[in-house]
Amino acid sequence: MNKQNGEIITELLKAEYPDAECSLEYEKDYELLISTRLAAQCTDARVNMVTPALFARYTSPKAFAEADVRELEGYIESCGLYKTKAADIIEMCRRLVDVYGGKVPDNMEDLLTLRGVGRKTANLILGDVYGKPAVVTDTHCIRISNRLGLADSKDPRKVEDALREAIAPGEQNNFCHRLVMHGRAVCTARSPKCEACVLAKVCAKRGV
Numbered sequence: 001m002n003k004q005n006g007e008i009i010t011e012l013l014k015a016e017y018p019d020a021e022c023s024l025e026y027e028k029d030y031e032l033l034i035s036t037r038l039a040a041q042c043t044d045a046r047v048n049m050v051t052p053a054l055f056a057r058y059t060s061p062k063a064f065a066e067a068d069v070r071e072l073e074g075y076i077e078s079c080g081l082y083k084t085k086a087a088d089i090i091e092m093c094r095r096l097v098d099v100y101g102g103k104v105p106d107n108m109e110d111l112l113t114l115r116g117v118g119r120k121t122a123n124l125i126l127g128d129v130y131g132k133p134a135v136v137t138d139t140h141c142i143r144i145s146n147r148l149g150l151a152d153s154k155d156p157r158k159v160e161d162a163l164r165e166a167i168a169p170g171e172q173n174n175f176c177h178r179l180v181m182h183g184r185a186v187c188t189a190r191s192p193k194c195e196a197c198v199l200a201k202v203c204a205k206r207g208v
Contacts, residue, residue: 002150006166008202009148013178016198020174020181022128024048029104029129030061030096033114034089036121042079050079061102064093088116106130120156127173135160135167136176140183147187149204 014020023044026032031051038047054075058064064072072086079085092114096102104125105111111122120136127134135141137156141163145151151162167175186193194200 002166017178020177038079061093061096091115133169134173135163140180147205
């Protein structure tokens with residue numbers, strides 16, 4: 001039943017949001033990696049305001065790896081938790097340079113060896129950069145998947161596993177982007193706009 005509902009929900013979201021895309025702005029693989037680290041407990045909109053100057057100052061993983069931590073902190077301070085994020089970015093890029101030749105890995109195992117990278121970030125890289133099946137379980141994804149009955153847990157890994165079962169591999173990455181778009185526009189954490197929701201007829205917990 002979940003797979004059948006997954007197909008229906010996928011098609012409804014595709015019709016409502018035909019242009020699924022990552023809300024973080026980037027041009028290079030390592031830029032998405034860094035932007036995602038900055039986005040922890042920070043809005044994507046804020047990150048997108050910070051990264052143009054950041055990526056103009058540091059133009060490669062090597063440049064980040066050699067960055068002065070205090071200077072880097074100054075560029076990203078408005079993203080919050082800037083001391084931890086700066087340290088993570090420098091160490092992440094040192095490993096990219098030393099172990100992977102400056103190239104962002106294309107598999108989960110290697111991505112998870114990078115400092116500050118968890119499964120959510122790794123899946124985003126695998127889906128957006130490498131076009132592989134990937135389930136990015138951010139807060140919107142977890143909330144809406146539970147409301148729809150596609151998942152029954154707030155644990156990101158359990159939600160990821162449930163969606164891998166329910167959503168076709170080729171649709172998974174864009175499905176998650178569409179959930180983010182839907183979560184911001186309609187299925188908000190508080191006071192979801194159920195009367196305007198394209199998924200209302202298949203929602204297990206409408207109004208919750």
